[in-house]
Amino acid sequence: MNLLLMVSFSSIAGGIHHWLVSNIASELLAKVIEMVIAGVALLLFLVPLCFVLGYMERKVAGFMQMRYGPNRVGPYGSLQIVADTVKLLMKEGLTPTGSDKFLFNLAPVIVVVTCMLVIAPIAFAKDFQLWDINIGVLYVSAISSLAVIGILMAGWSSYNKYSLLGAMRSGAQIVSYELSVGLSLISIVILTGSLKMSDIVMSQETGWWIFRGHLPVLISFVIFVIASTAEINRAPFDLAEAEQELTAGFHTEYAGMKFAMFLLAEYINLFVVSAIAATLFLGGWMPFHIGHWEAFNHIMDYVPSSLWFLSKTFFVIFIIMQFRWTFPRLRVDQLLTLEWKYLLPISMVNTILVTVMAIMGWHF
Amino acid sequence: MFLTEYFRTVYKGVRSLLIGMKTTGYYFTHARKEIKTEEYPDNRATLTMFDRFKGEVTMPHDDNNEHRCTGCQACEIACPNGTIKIITKQELQPDGKKKKAIDTFVYHLELCTLCNMCVTACPSDAIKMGQSFEHSVYDKKQLKKVLNKPGSKIMEGVE
Ligand code: SF4
Ligand code: SF4
Numbered sequence: 001m002n003l004l005l006m007v008s009f010s011s012i013a014g015g016i017h018h019w020l021v022s023n024i025a026s027e028l029l030a031k032v033i034e035m036v037i038a039g040v041a042l043l044l045f046l047v048p049l050c051f052v053l054g055y056m057e058r059k060v061a062g063f064m065q066m067r068y069g070p071n072r073v074g075p076y077g078s079l080q081i082v083a084d085t086v087k088l089l090m091k092e093g094l095t096p097t098g099s100d101k102f103l104f105n106l107a108p109v110i111v112v113v114t115c116m117l118v119i120a121p122i123a124f125a126k127d128f129q130l131w132d133i134n135i136g137v138l139y140v141s142a143i144s145s146l147a148v149i150g151i152l153m154a155g156w157s158s159y160n161k162y163s164l165l166g167a168m169r170s171g172a173q174i175v176s177y178e179l180s181v182g183l184s185l186i187s188i189v190i191l192t193g194s195l196k197m198s199d200i201v202m203s204q205e206t207g208w209w210i211f212r213g214h215l216p217v218l219i220s221f222v223i224f225v226i227a228s229t230a231e232i233n234r235a236p237f238d239l240a241e242a243e244q245e246l247t248a249g250f251h252t253e254y255a256g257m258k259f260a261m262f263l264l265a266e267y268i269n270l271f272v273v274s275a276i277a278a279t280l281f282l283g284g285w286m287p288f289h290i291g292h293w294e295a296f297n298h299i300m301d302y303v304p305s306s307l308w309f310l311s312k313t314f315f316v317i318f319i320i321m322q323f324r325w326t327f328p329r330l331r332v333d334q335l336l337t338l339e340w341k342y343l344l345p346i347s348m349v350n351t352i353l354v355t356v357m358a359i360m361g362w363h364f
Numbered sequence: 365m366f367l368t369e370y371f372r373t374v375y376k377g378v379r380s381l382l383i384g385m386k387t388t389g390y391y392f393t394h395a396r397k398e399i400k401t402e403e404y405p406d407n408r409a410t411l412t413m414f415d416r417f418k419g420e421v422t423m424p425h426d427d428n429n430e431h432r433c434t435g436c437q438a439c440e441i442a443c444p445n446g447t448i449k450i451i452t453k454q455e456l457q458p459d460g461k462k463k464k465a466i467d468t469f470v471y472h473l474e475l476c477t478l479c480n481m482c483v484t485a486c487p488s489d490a491i492k493m494g495q496s497f498e499h500s501v502y503d504k505k506q507l508k509k510v511l512n513k514p515g516s517k518i519m520e521g522v523e
Binding site for chain 2: 060063066067068326342
């Protein structure tokens with residue numbers, strides 16, 4: 001058990017860092033190599049993650065609709081996603097005539113890059129973080145709203161009315177739901193007094209915010225999950241894709257690998273949003289601690305921190321998936337009504353409540 | 365007044381969404397019991413179709429190779445697709461009279477839409493819908509079927 005604790009991600013990262021610093025003379029070169037290693041590691045983590053999420057989504061969907069989901073390729077259909085990826089790789093990457101070729105090819109890259117950028121400040125395990133920037137939460141909400149540029153680009157350059165409509169809707173959607181996401185993030189920032197991700201995680205050592213913050217934090221958690229589901233364009237807020245009326249919305253014209261990149265971005269976004277919810281509200285990699293129960297807390301500490309982080313993230317992912325397979329889709333006007341008439345006023349009042357609570361010290 | 369209405373809407377919305385999540389959550393956790401999928405080619409041996417399932421038009425024969433078709437051609441007229449062709453013959457009765465009887469009941473499965481109109485039109489319940497549905501063949505000539513079995517005759521007492 002002790003061995004397991006010693007071989008943590010942070011010690012691996014630290015080991016690589018020391019080796020690089022002591023073996024490579026130029027400091028700049030060492031830094032560049034470190035960055036490359038981090039980037040490759042991230043990709044090696046994200047691509048299998050998307051496979052897992054794709055498989056999970058289809059299984060969850062199947063079970064919730066009294067079906068099996070994929071169960072032919074590989075044991076329990078687990079290789080179905082691999083087969084689908086191979087199929088997508090073999091397909092011809094069409095660029096429609098009349099489209100703006102440069103923007104058309106750039107859009108999927110922008111969408112993927114923006115969602116990968118958001119991963120930087122997320123703490124995957126204890127002391128294991130790509131970039132512990134001191135404005136972490138602000139950075140996350142700033143970068144994640146950039147994804148809409150990629151979507152607008154895709155819709156605009158496709159030379160297709162459906163794509164354009166989907167992209168315009170996604171613009172309206174992200175502009176409105178960004179507010180609620182921001183306000184619910186702020187409630188945690190108020191309680192923590194810091195925008196830094198590591199500080200936020202450390203502040204939950206005695207208990208996760210969702211338990212310590214009473215009802216207001218619970219409300220902001222719910223609002224965050226709803227609003228970020230809308231922000232990543234997932235059903236029931238999938239108006240930008242809207243298979244029912246817009247064929248596939250902004251990515252109607254995409255095929256092959258470029259289409260796969262949009263799928264990749266969708267799943268990375270799902271992961272990122274859930275990871276942020278897990279970090280802010282469910283304590284990130286922090287084990288489950290109850291106040292001053294020393295013995296209990298000690299046992300919980302034995303579970304590796306990366307496992308805590310991943311299980312919390314997957315819990316939120318599961319909830320968002322359940323949303324998708326339970327709730328009916330919203331119309332555009334209902335979507336905006338939900339945001340401007342319900343989520344936004346409620347989260348504004350909620351922010352005031354959290355502020356009062358933080359000032360008076362009413363939380364545990 | 366406005367506020368109570370507002371919170372009532374929120375309450376009702378959240379409540380109904382939670383009920384929905386409870387339902388899907390139940391399906392998810394009880395997947396083994398709830399899954400309704402028929403894994404068709406694999407469960408061929410145990411597959412049972414529903415009573416109302418319409419696979420093809422059949423003409424039941426009893427043990428004495430007797431059917432109930434009088435050759436009245438009501439089904440042929442009722443069929444919107446010209447699927448049925450009744451070829452009749454005149455049969456000599458024991459009392460010396462001639463009576464119309466069926467010679468061949470030709471059924472073109474490839475034209476049939478399984479609409480059930482022939483079955484409802486038949487005055488003597490001679491045909492009914494069968495449950496087999498694996499009809500694919502390589503040559504469409506094989507879909508032309510004769511429903512009355514060779515050597516069969518009409519049941520006693522069916523007019
Ligand atoms: S089921 Fe309909 S189409 Fe088929 S033979 Fe009977 S009447 Fe004709
Ligand atoms: S099947 Fe029925 S309707 Fe058709 S010819 Fe025979 S008795 Fe008449």
